[in-house]
Amino acid sequence: VIPGELGQERLAEAADAALTVGADGVAVIAIHSIGGLTRFASSRIHQNTWREDMEFRVVAVVDGTKMGVASTHSLEPGAVRRAAEDAVAIARVTPGDPDFPGLAPAASFAEKMGFDEATASATPADRAEAVRHALSEVPGTMEAAGYVETVADEVLITSTTGVRAFGRTTRAGISVLAMTDDSSGYAERLERGLSDLDPTSLATRAVDKAERSRDPKSIEPGAYTVILEPAAVSTLMQFLGYLGLGAKAFLEERSFMTGRIGDKLAAELITIVDDPIAEDSLGLAFDFEGVPAQRVVLIDHGTAKGVVWDRATAKKAGVSSTGHGLPPPNSYGPIPLNLRMEPGTSTVEEMVASTERGLLVTRFHYSNVVNEKETVLTGMTRDGTFMISDGRIEHGVKNLRYTQNTLEALSNVEAVGDKTEISTELFFGGSRAPALKIRDFKFSSTTTH
Amino acid sequence: MGVESGIKELVERALDAATSAGASYADARYLNEEWEAIDVQDDRVQGVDRGATAGIGIRVLVDGAWGFAGSARLDPSSIDRAAALAVEIARSSQAVKGPSVRLADEPPQTAVWATAIEEDPFAVPLEDKIALLLDASGRMKMVPGLGIAEASIDLWRRSSFLVTSEGTRIDQTLTQSGAGIRALAVGEREVQQRSYPNSFRGHYACMGYEHIRAMDLTGNAQRIAEEAIALLKAPELPSMETTLILDGPQLALQVHESIGHPIELDRVLGMEAAYAGTSFLAPPDRGNLRYGSPVINITADATTPGALGSFGFDDEGVEAQRSDVITEGVFRQFLSSRETAPEIGEARSNGTMRASGWDVIPLIRMTNIHLEPGASSLEKMIGETDEGVFMSTNQSWSIDDKRVNFQFGCEIAWEIRKGKRRRMFRNPNYAGKTVDFWSSCDAVGGRDEWAVWGTPNCGKGQPGQTARVAHGTAPARFRKVNVGVRG
Numbered sequence: 035v036i037p038g039e040l041g042q043e044r045l046a047e048a049a050d051a052a053l054t055v056g057a058d059g060v061a062v063i064a065i066h067s068i069g070g071l072t073r074f075a076s077s078r079i080h081q082n083t084w085r086e087d088m089e090f091r092v093v094a095v096v097d098g099t100k101m102g103v104a105s106t107h108s109l110e111p112g113a114v115r116r117a118a119e120d121a122v123a124i125a126r127v128t129p130g131d132p133d134f135p136g137l138a139p140a141a142s143f144a145e146k147m148g149f150d151e152a153t154a155s156a157t158p159a160d161r162a163e164a165v166r167h168a169l170s171e172v173p174g175t176m177e178a179a180g181y182v183e184t185v186a187d188e189v190l191i192t193s194t195t196g197v198r199a200f201g202r203t204t205r206a207g208i209s210v211l212a213m214t215d216d217s218s219g220y221a222e223r224l225e226r227g228l229s230d231l232d233p234t235s236l237a238t239r240a241v242d243k244a245e246r247s248r249d250p251k252s253i254e255p256g257a258y259t260v261i262l263e264p265a266a267v268s269t270l271m272q273f274l275g276y277l278g279l280g281a282k283a284f285l286e287e288r289s290f291m292t293g294r295i296g297d298k299l300a301a302e303l304i305t306i307v308d309d310p311i312a313e314d315s316l317g318l319a320f321d322f323e324g325v326p327a328q329r330v331v332l333i334d335h336g337t338a339k340g341v342v343w344d345r346a347t348a349k350k351a352g353v354s355s356t357g358h359g360l361p362p363p364n365s366y367g368p369i370p371l372n373l374r375m376e377p378g379t380s381t382v383e384e385m386v387a388s389t390e391r392g393l394l395v396t397r398f399h400y401s402n403v404v405n406e407k408e409t410v411l412t413g414m415t416r417d418g419t420f421m422i423s424d425g426r427i428e429h430g431v432k433n434l435r436y437t438q439n440t441l442e443a444l445s446n447v448e449a450v451g452d453k454t455e456i457s458t459e460l461f462f463g464g465s466r467a468p469a470l471k472i473r474d475f476k477f478s479s480t481t482t483h
Numbered sequence: 484m485g486v487e488s489g490i491k492e493l494v495e496r497a498l499d500a501a502t503s504a505g506a507s508y509a510d511a512r513y514l515n516e517e518w519e520a521i522d523v524q525d526d527r528v529q530g531v532d533r534g535a536t537a538g539i540g541i542r543v544l545v546d547g548a549w550g551f552a553g554s555a556r557l558d559p560s561s562i563d564r565a566a567a568l569a570v571e572i573a574r575s576s577q578a579v580k581g582p583s584v585r586l587a588d589e590p591p592q593t594a595v596w597a598t599a600i601e602e603d604p605f606a607v608p609l610e611d612k613i614a615l616l617l618d619a620s621g622r623m624k625m626v627p628g629l630g631i632a633e634a635s636i637d638l639w640r641r642s643s644f645l646v647t648s649e650g651t652r653i654d655q656t657l658t659q660s661g662a663g664i665r666a667l668a669v670g671e672r673e674v675q676q677r678s679y680p681n682s683f684r685g686h687y688a689c690m691g692y693e694h695i696r697a698m699d700l701t702g703n704a705q706r707i708a709e710e711a712i713a714l715l716k717a718p719e720l721p722s723m724e725t726t727l728i729l730d731g732p733q734l735a736l737q738v739h740e741s742i743g744h745p746i747e748l749d750r751v752l753g754m755e756a757a758y759a760g761t762s763f764l765a766p767p768d769r770g771n772l773r774y775g776s777p778v779i780n781i782t783a784d785a786t787t788p789g790a791l792g793s794f795g796f797d798d799e800g801v802e803a804q805r806s807d808v809i810t811e812g813v814f815r816q817f818l819s820s821r822e823t824a825p826e827i828g829e830a831r832s833n834g835t836m837r838a839s840g841w842d843v844i845p846l847i848r849m850t851n852i853h854l855e856p857g858a859s860s861l862e863k864m865i866g867e868t869d870e871g872v873f874m875s876t877n878q879s880w881s882i883d884d885k886r887v888n889f890q891f892g893c894e895i896a897w898e899i900r901k902g903k904r905r906r907m908f909r910n911p912n913y914a915g916k917t918v919d920f921w922s923s924c925d926a927v928g929g930r931d932e933w934a935v936w937g938t939p940n941c942g943k944g945q946p947g948q949t950a951r952v953a954h955g956t957a958p959a960r961f962r963k964v965n966v967g968v969r970g
Contacts, residue, residue: 070572073945075754078581082572083551085842085946086565087538105534107555117534124531127610129617131527158550158568158575165579179757181945211757220757286631287669363530365522365633399760402881404892405910407674410970412890414883416760435881435888435914437970476970479914481888482763 039154040066040088042200045190048109052092052118053194057125059095059137060118061193063322063361064088068154069185072161077169077178079162090114093362094121095137099130103363135349138324140196144311146319150227153204154186164233168210171237176244178237180209184228189318197324205316206230210237211417212244216483217430219243220396220417222265224316224456224464243396243418247430252480253421255434259392259448260475261385261422267375267467268457269398270411270440271306275370275465277406279308279332280358281347282367290409290441291338299338300444303378306333308342308358308370316456316464317372323359330356332370336445344368373465378450385449385471387425393475394420394427397457398436409440414481437478446473485595485654486513486644493562497541498646500566506543506550506573508586510647511566512798513539514841519605519638523616524631525624531609538841541569547583548576553842586821587832589801591650596795598658599788600691604638607692612636615700616662622704623666629708630669635684636662636695637939639951643798651800659791659951661687661939662695664704668711675714675909677707677894681732682876687791687937687951694789710895713907720896720908722967726871727913728864728960731928733893734854735936735954736877741917742774742781743849743952745886746808747835747943748817750847752826758945760884763917764814766827772814775921778857778959781809783818785834785850791937792852792952794837798845801834808852812922818847839948846944851935853955857927861958864926871899872966874911890914890968913966920961928957 049062066088073081091105092114102124106117164182172178184206191199208231209222221239223231262270278289285292290299310317310327321327323345331339343351344359347367358368386394393415401413414435421428451468494513501509515537522529539562540553550573552565616634623632641657663685665678680686680698688694729737745762749755764772774781785803787793796802799821807815817827818835836845865873879892896911897904915923935955942949 069946071946072575073757074579075756076581076752077579079548079576079579080581080754081551081844082549082576083553083844084565084568084572085553087536087553087555087842089536091534101530103530103532103534105532107534107536107538109556120533124533124609127608128528128531128613133527158572159578162575162578169579177753179753181757183945209757213753213756288631288667288674363522363532365524365529399884400881402879402892404879404912404970405673407670407672412879412881412968412970414881414888416884433883433888435883435890437890437968439970442970478890478968478970479888479965481883481885481916483883483885483887 039188042190045188046192048114049090049190049192051115055094055118055122057094057096057122058098059194061093061137061197061324063091064190066188067185069183070156070158070161071181071183072165073181074165075179077172079165082158090117091361092118092121094118094125096122096125097130099132099134100125100128101134102128133346133350135345137193137195138197138345141326143199143319143326146201146311148203148226150204153184153206153228156184156228160228164208164231168233168237171234172212172241176212176214176241179211183207191320191324193324199320199324201318203318208233208236210240212240214244214248217244217247217250218417219247222457246427247418247420250430250432252432255477255479257474257476259389259473261382261389261392261394262470262472263396264455264467264469265397265457266395267470268465269401271373271375271465271467273401273411274409274440275373277403277409279341280367280369281341281343284341285347285350288407290407291341294338295340297338298336299441300333300336301447302336303447303450304333304336304444305376306373307331308373310372315372321357321359322361325355325357325359327357342368342370374454375467377452377454377468379452380449381452382469385469386422386427389422389425392422394422404437411440412437432483433481434477435479436476438476443472443475448473485656486642491644493557494539494644494646496559497539497562497566498648500563501541501543501569502648504567504570506545506570508544508648509541510645511539511541512841513644515642517640521612521616521636523620523634525620526617528613540841541566542844543569543573544584545570545573546577548573548580549584550576551844584822585825587824587830589821589832592796592800592802593652594795595654597656598689600658602692604660604692605640619664619700619704622701623664623708626705626708626712628712629666631667633665634700637684645798645800647800653796653800655795657689657794658691659687659689660691660694661685661937662698662700664700666708666711668715670715673715675711677711678876679703679707681936682878682894683940687939688789689791689793690789714895714909717907717909720872720911720967722969724963724965726868726960726962727964727966728871728873728958730875730958731934731956732936733874733877734956734959735938736880737891738852738854738954738956739938740880740882741886741889743852746817747847748819748823751817752823759943763885763887768814769816773812774809774814774918775812776924777811778924778927779809779812779921780855782853782855783808783850784853787851787935790851790935790953791939792850797834797836798838799832799836801832804834806833818849820847837950839950843946843948846948848950849941849952851953851955854927856930856933856957858929859926860928860932864958864960865899865904866902868899869901872911873897873899873904887916889917911966912968913964914968915964923962923964924959925962926960928959933957
């Protein structure tokens with residue numbers, strides 16, 4: 035009974051109704067999304083859902099520089115046309131922007147294989163089976179919670195300037211939280227396909243962490259050498275991306291990158307790129323302005339190299355868009371949605387073995403900004419924080435609050451993990467990161483568990 | 484206003500299809516949410532975004548397990564398929580099933596309910612709204628040295644029709660409005676900001692355009708621009724333990740994070756454990772746990788007129804209620820749903836289940852969680868304080884997964900010395916533990932300083948849902964708080 039894809043032709047047929055509305059230019063972003071999400075808690079499925087949505091976002095330009103945006107989620111005949119008429123009406127009463135870059139010109143796009151048929155057609159029973167596999171690894175002395183999700187998206191950008199970009203993408207995700215009375219362990223995986231999730235090994239990881247962190251001990255806050263697992267590194271990297279790796283913040287001098295291109299901002303071991311088109315990223319081959327997406331080197335072996343651009347910021351700076359535009363109207367500017375930190379050569383086991391005294395952190399919780407330009411963040415550890423003594427994981431510790439300058443942390447990196455994982459989903463993207471060993475990572479307080 | 488009859492027939496059809504397919508309980512909920520968002524930066528309109536999303540969500544119980552399907556395709560065959568799929572999903576839940584879900588009894592309701600508004604915000608000409616924002620932004624930019632001026636308006640209208648297999652039929656329309664301005668001063672190493680009337684895009688309410696007209700954005704523009712610039716040169720708040728006085732908007736977020744979330748019964752029962760986290764509270768804490776000092780009285784009130792978290796009925800068809808959460812410092816009651824209330828022996832849900840869209844299931848969400856007024860005033864609290872800090876307007880928040888250890892940053896602070904407000908501090912923040920912090924409160928402002936602050940961005944659930952909630956607060960004073968936490 036699962037309704038299928040609309041397909042490029044059907045999406046285009048609906049979207050194209052906007053193009054003849056009578057404006058200087060019209061662009062339509064059409065997104066059709068189908069997904070199932072099965073959540074479990076207390077070791078049972080407690081929320082089990084499915085949704086099908088579509089959005090037609092119409093951008094109309096009148097008098098050269100005046101833009102209006104209106105959208106509908108309806109496939110009903112006439113709905114997209116009415117949205118287009120509304121967009122024109124909005125544009126007519128909106129003051130023009132002399133810096134408006136115009137709609138993107140036609141372009142060709144790299145083929146990107148990002149669609150897994152089996153994931154697109156996954157049934158509720160398939161997701162429940164993945165949950166059952168995961169829970170089969172959880173002993174009766176623990177409770178487990180988490181989710182299994184499968185999503186298929188179709189995205190079409192079409193415009194009066196000749197843009198015709200279409201992409202299909204799938205993603206599958208799973209998380210497992212294993213809990214005892216006084217400890218917990220967590221593991222998560224995001225991939226293109228449901229068959230890549232490996233629920234049993236993921237659950238084993240979570241159970242192992244929960245088991246090893248039983249009877250956690252309180253430790254004093256302060257500076258510790260830390261080994262951050264990929265999920266924790268992703269949190270830091272996502273905040274860097276949000277705070278300062280987009281061109282709008284860069285041009286407005288709110289970014290830590292402003293005036294520092296060419297400067298050493300991190301350790302030699304650190305290279306961060308945004309790469310929507312890599313085979314193993316979850317991104318599309320084009321952005322929401324219909325510009326081909328590019329791989330952008332942001333920090334190269336510790337040196338600030340650049341930021342990501344959309345058409346408006348690129349015009350202001352006299353450069354080209356890198357294909358990182360968000361759906362208009364967009365007051366945030368371009369943001370890197372497919373960040374990745376390049377892997378190094380160390381295993382987590384080697385990092386632990388080389389640590390005399392330190393902490394292993396599974397992930398962070400509820401992080402937020404303390405000082406955006408200085409990249410100071412704060413947040414909590416959760417679901418598996420361990421004391422390392424003399425090269426061995428000694429015992430679990432009660433969770434701590436970190437308050438840390440992120441660039442300073444990246445400057446104190448001593449080792450980079452040899453494997454990367456995608457964590458923290460962000461729209462179509464997610465960031466891919468290795469584990470890091472960092473000295474002098476600052477914890478400002480502790481909590482009760 | 485209200486949902487048109489053709490749509491109502493489709494919603495009834497969804498319900499029939501779900502029960503025919505084997506659901507022992509079913510509800511079908513149509514929602515059409517219209518929005519308008521206007522963003523201005525400096526002298527430019529950054530964008531006007533107008534749109535609508537409509538669809539039907541069908542929630543079913545089959546053999547005691549849940550299934551849900553939501554679709555934007557509003558034609559009979561698509562709705563039939565979605566209803567059948569909801570039942571199939573519920574059956575798939577049997578693969579890993581726990582105890583059967585039991586719903587607390589609730590009388591069927593038939594009602595038409597709408598937010599009381601004086602002026603339809605969608606009917607106000609767009610050019611008038613743009614002019615207001617450009618004027619306020621221009622006033623900020625007139626202050627020499629200001630980096631960036633921002634102004635925004637957000638409007639929503641949610642028209643819904645809920646039917647349940649128990650006979651409930653509710654047609655409800657909520658109108659929500661908000662606006663705000665922000666001044667950013669950009670320095671070499673820091674960016675300082677001041678917002679009005681509140682941060683994170685402003686001040687929100689279940690009201691019409693009269694809410695925005697009453698704000699006087701333009702009249703406050705110059706002041707916040709000057710404060711943002713002054714902050715760049717102000718000394719940084721030193722690290723110390725001191726007396727802390729919080730203004731209403733900051734206290735609203737403090738209530739939100741350290742009372743509103745921990746009292747959500749689904750968190751307490753572990754239903755959000757893997758994502759948003761759990762709670763330090765447990766069912767036996769009702770009537771026993773001293774959550775705060777005797778001046779702390781907290782209510783959950785979905786009936787507060789005009790408050791952003793107010794409604795007529797929740798998305799399970801339970802009528803809006805007001806209940807005591809903390810009385811004279813003692814914890815009394817959780818926020819519950821028809822599923823969770825019986826699990827702790829309660830006969831009835833207290834009506835907090837809301838879904839952010841037609842495509843997601845309702846979850847327990849805060850309504851309006853108020854810190855009830857006390858007997859003091861800001862002037863009196865400052866006057867009685869020998870040494871301390873007064874902080875205003877939230878800038879940053881973080882709290883652990885059981886809602887114990889928190890750290891908040893504010894936009895601005897002032898030193899209090901010998902009963903007077905003195906020099907300004909930049910980068911103020913404070914940290915603490917929930918029960919210790921509320922236990923250290925020794926004064927709460929009175930009714931004339933009490934106001935309801937909308938929080939339009941409360942996140943919870945998977946897929947992520949954003950709820951619009953609110954908190955009534957007056958300024959309050961806390962003793963022995965760690966402030967000036969640095970990395």
